[in-house]
Amino acid sequence: MKILVAYKRVVDFNVRIQVKPDGSGVVTEGVKLSANPFDEIALEEALRLRDKEIATEVVVATIAPADAAAHLRNGLAMGANRAIHVVTDQPIQPLTAARTLLKLVEKESPDLVILGKQAIDDDANQTGQMLATLWGRPQATFASKLEIADGKATVTREVDAGLETLEVDLPAVVTTDLRLNEPRFIKLPDIMKAKSKPMETLQLADLGVESGDFLKTTHHAPPAKRSKGVMVKDAAELIAALKQKGLL
Amino acid sequence: MAKVLVIAEHLGGTLNASTARTVSAAQALSPESIDIAVLAADPSAVAAEAAQIAGVARVLAVANAANAQPVAQVLAPQVAKLAEGYSHVVLPSTTFGKDLAPCVAALLGVAQVSDLMAVEGAHVFKRPIYAGNAIITVEAPADRTVVATVRTASWPEAAKGGGGAVEAVTVDATLPTHTRYVGLAAGKSDRPDLQSAKRVVSGGRGVGSKENFETIYKFADRLGAAVGASRAAVDAGYVPNELQVGQTGKIIAPELYVAIGISGAIQHLTGIKDAGTIVAINKDGDAPIFEVADIGLVGDLFTLLPELENQLQ
Numbered sequence A: 001m002k003i004l005v006a007y008k009r010v011v012d013f014n015v016r017i018q019v020k021p022d023g024s025g026v027v028t029e030g031v032k033l034s035a036n037p038f039d040e041i042a043l044e045e046a047l048r049l050r051d052k053e054i055a056t057e058v059v060v061a062t063i064a065p066a067d068a069a070a071h072l073r074n075g076l077a078m079g080a081n082r083a084i085h086v087v088t089d090q091p092i093q094p095l096t097a098a099r100t101l102l103k104l105v106e107k108e109s110p111d112l113v114i115l116g117k118q119a120i121d122d123d124a125n126q127t128g129q130m131l132a133t134l135w136g137r138p139q140a141t142f143a144s145k146l147e148i149a150d151g152k153a154t155v156t157r158e159v160d161a162g163l164e165t166l167e168v169d170l171p172a173v174v175t176t177d178l179r180l181n182e183p184r185f186i187k188l189p190d191i192m193k194a195k196s197k198p199m200e201t202l203q204l205a206d207l208g209v210e211s212g213d214f215l216k217t218t219h220h221a222p223p224a225k226r227s228k229g230v231m232v233k234d235a236a237e238l239i240a241a242l243k244q245k246g247l248l
Numbered sequence B: 001m002a003k004v005l006v007i008a009e010h011l012g013g014t015l016n017a018s019t020a021r022t023v024s025a026a027q028a029l030s031p032e033s034i035d036i037a038v039l040a041a042d043p044s045a046v047a048a049e050a051a052q053i054a055g056v057a058r059v060l061a062v063a064n065a066a067n068a069q070p071v072a073q074v075l076a077p078q079v080a081k082l083a084e085g086y087s088h089v090v091l092p093s094t095t096f097g098k099d100l101a102p103c104v105a106a107l108l109g110v111a112q113v114s115d116l117m118a119v120e121g122a123h124v125f126k127r128p129i130y131a132g133n134a135i136i137t138v139e140a141p142a143d144r145t146v147v148a149t150v151r152t153a154s155w156p157e158a159a160k161g162g163g164g165a166v167e168a169v170t171v172d173a174t175l176p177t178h179t180r181y182v183g184l185a186a187g188k189s190d191r192p193d194l195q196s197a198k199r200v201v202s203g204g205r206g207v208g209s210k211e212n213f214e215t216i217y218k219f220a221d222r223l224g225a226a227v228g229a230s231r232a233a234v235d236a237g238y239v240p241n242e243l244q245v246g247q248t249g250k251i252i253a254p255e256l257y258v259a260i261g262i263s264g265a266i267q268h269l270t271g272i273k274d275a276g277t278i279v280a281i282n283k284d285g286d287a288p289i290f291e292v293a294d295i296g297l298v299g300d301l302f303t304l305l306p307e308l309e310n311q312l313q
Ligand SMILES: Cc1cc2nc3c(=O)[nH]c(=O)nc-3n(C[C@H](O)[C@H](O)[C@H](O)COP(=O)(O)OP(=O)(O)OC[C@H]3O[C@@H](n4cnc5c(N)ncnc54)[C@H](O)[C@@H]3O)c2cc1C
Pocket: A013, A037, A038, A120, B203, B204, B205, B206, B207, B229, B230, B231, B232, B233, B244, B245, B246, B247, B248, B249, B250, B260, B261, B262, B263, B264, B265, B266, B267, B268, B271, B281, B282, B283, B284, B287, B299, B300, B301, B302
């Protein structure tokens, strides 16, 4: 079984995002970039399936500028067999990401595609669902447990009401939630080994991806600030403060 | 002028409150009309409820055994068909809407606006990115259907008292059979629902154990509050996942939010930005939660909670 993992590079989740004063964007110069946390979980899940000999090959893919090759090397160091780098300088919106991933799916014929449930930069939460739809295959989003047997995946999903379980035929698209697993750390020897693993580079422009109607972002603003409140010294003062606000 | 189709969320024959919030966002588009689609095995009860929402013109009731459970890939082709003639298709930004909306957008070949928090015009919206640390203004193409999910915490529930007409509708779409619904393990609770409660009491890693969380439940019950939690508390197994508040959990806007033993990571704060009053109880006076709390109390939760309960008696 072959697994394709969508592996996006984003601003590290620990970075405090600053909006540029002129509203043209957020500050990304000199800011630490890392793998999207959900995509690391996606890769880890694929590697575990390979560890269990359910999967034979794990391919990581990203759609990003040329300098994201180093990011893909991290995916290889974590354990992926191969990487595919779709190079573009354009910012990629989910529908284009899904259409591009579909091209890779057609080329690679994976049995399973695992993506993060959302990229923590655009917080869109769309690409996996769009890919499944364009591909005409099942989707199991927000996965917290994944089992593969007899050409089917049984997926536990974190939904608002609790934990839902779906059984889907393969090939299928799964998107990860945070509790699916804890990604392994990359070890130094693996970084060396990753250097000789195959990385294929494709130009987005050569793939024939249909261009979409995009959303145009016209302005960035910082969120409304909450003003700093008061400190109370004990339980009695807290109750009094709540009563004064009419909350009790 | 805009014609809006809202896709109803429901569970166990009851309309979810997220639907009325989505209708509020639809109203902000100043549309010519708002219709609601209810897809279910037997939509009658939910459709009747949906027709009560003020400002709703028609409720399209789609009965199909395949719609017994909300399987996105089964619902999507039907919603895409229903979307014909509408300028906007909107869903709540709950796990139901997040799962389904992108499928509809993909079928229609349009981009999707996620987590719509404000409407500036029929095709101009505000939405959060980077866990709410930036708010962007986005413009959708004016000549294409807008598919959007609505950040429910940004919108009040639309009032009741409407008198929409319920119409049974059949949708001619080929539905896939590649997905089978196995079941839902829902935490049973008599407490108020986390997403619509006026008061919420949340516990974090500082609570220390599943057993200790009983003190949080007790305090919440005293206030008539729903119970929430940080991711750390869920990961540690103190409480089930559906209680998680934050970027990857629930985004809520109660009148009163009490954070107990929660440090205040940005991913958690994203979930409570719109709360009316935030109260923080933490033994570390430097915890970041105090930067956003309206009322802060430094101290040990195990001493303070019994004292607070006494005071409330
Ligand atoms: C992609 C991503 C998404 C995330 N999404 C979410 C999300 O949706 N929701 C979320 O909550 N987190 C989320 N997180 C995790 C988040 O970054 C924090 O790790 C988490 O919120 C910490 O939870 P906590 O405050 O309970 O724990 P901690 O940060 O460990 O804080 C515990 C607090 O308890 C206090 N304390 C300890 N003992 C006591 C006592 N006896 N009395 C009083 N106070 C005490 C401590 O002083 C401390 O401030 C996400 C992280 C990532 C990377």
